[in-house]
Amino acid sequence: MAKRVSLSKEHLEINDIVEYKKDLEQSLRYYYLNAGSFKKFASYNTSELNQEKKDRLKELEIGCVFMILSSIESFIRINYEYRVRNRLKDELSKKLKTIDKDYDKAYKISIDKLCDTYKEYYQGKIFSHIKSSFKLRHWLAHGRYWEPKLGKKYDFNELYSLASELDRLFSI
Numbered sequence: 001m002a003k004r005v006s007l008s009k010e011h012l013e014i015n016d017i018v019e020y021k022k023d024l025e026q027s028l029r030y031y032y033l034n035a036g037s038f039k040k041f042a043s044y045n046t047s048e049l050n051q052e053k054k055d056r057l058k059e060l061e062i063g064c065v066f067m068i069l070s071s072i073e074s075f076i077r078i079n080y081e082y083r084v085r086n087r088l089k090d091e092l093s094k095k096l097k098t099i100d101k102d103y104d105k106a107y108k109i110s111i112d113k114l115c116d117t118y119k120e121y122y123q124g125k126i127f128s129h130i131k132s133s134f135k136l137r138h139w140l141a142h143g144r145y146w147e148p149k150l151g152k153k154y155d156f157n158e159l160y161s162l163a164s165e166l167d168r169l170f171s172i
Contacts, residue, residue: 005106007081011074012067014163021064021156028056061156062140068159069137072130072166076114079170081106092121126165133159 032053035041041049083093084100095117103109112131119127132151139148 005081007078011078012071014068014071014160014167017064017067017071018160020067021060024060025057028053028060032056065154065156065159066137066140068156068163069133069140072159072163073111073134073137075163075166075170076111076118076130077106080109080114092118095120122169126162126169129162130166133162 031038032049035044035049044052080096082088083090083096084106087093087097096114099109099113099117100106111134115127115131115134119131133154135148135150136154139146139150
């Protein structure tokens with residue numbers, strides 16, 4: 001049986017990530033709108049200013065994509081911990097307990113393995129999409145130094161929809 005992890009309760013909720021992203025987008029837009037007030041921009045022409053703003057907004061999007069992917073993983077791992085700790089009797093929980101016995105530490109169970117297990121018990125393709133989206137998370141977490149083969153392009157809004165669907169699924 002895997003040794004239980006101590007849950008930090010510091011995982012981010014989806015709506016907190018959305019609000020964070022909105023706040024920072026608004027702040028960046030305001031910052032570049034008032035660029036004339038900052039010494040940094042004295043030598044910038046309009047094209048350079050617009051390009052830098054576009055680049056900063058793109059990096060913000062990427063950072064928030066990473067945050068939401070991390071949040072999706074935490075939802076799955078917390079649900080797994082809840083099912084195993086509380087010895088739930090449904091078929092999924094029994095399967096998770098079987099997997100749990102094969103590991104000495106719960107965090108060593110790969111997220112892919114958990115997604116594959118959940119996929120067996122839930123209708124639709126949500127866990128296939130989540131598993132696929134973790135390729136993006138892996139690429140982001142490891143420095144984006146190779147050309148990713150993601151199979152599909154994920155943006156913040158699509159990942160937000162996945163996270164919301166997962167949240168609804170686990171809330172039932």
